[in-house]
Amino acid sequence: MENITFTVESLIAEEVSKHSLTTMEQSVLTAFIGGLYAEPGFSDIDAKDLAQWTGISTRSIRGVLSSLVQKGYLNIDEANDAGYVIIYLNESKFYLHPEWRNDEPWYNNPEGKTYAELYSA
16 A cells, blocks of 8 residues: 655645635645644644744734634634633544544545544444
């Protein structure tokens, strides 16, 4: 079996070809996914992190985040114990993360099914 290496950029580029993501959405999503370093589902990233990583103003980042939430890529957690708004990758998009995509059940999930949908059979 051939060992294929995925990068955040290649996975996002594939997504852009399927869905209409703006250049700014692509930049923010690439930076966001690149900043996810722990187990699937974990995040401690906020809008200020993304502004710093992308060079895009925090105000513009918030608009992009709103759009990515509407398109089903991200979830926003405002009611947490961290004291700031945390951004999460929607579980149906875990396949976009180069490491998370290989963890079952997310492997080869381009349909964007949730955990419950994958295991409800």
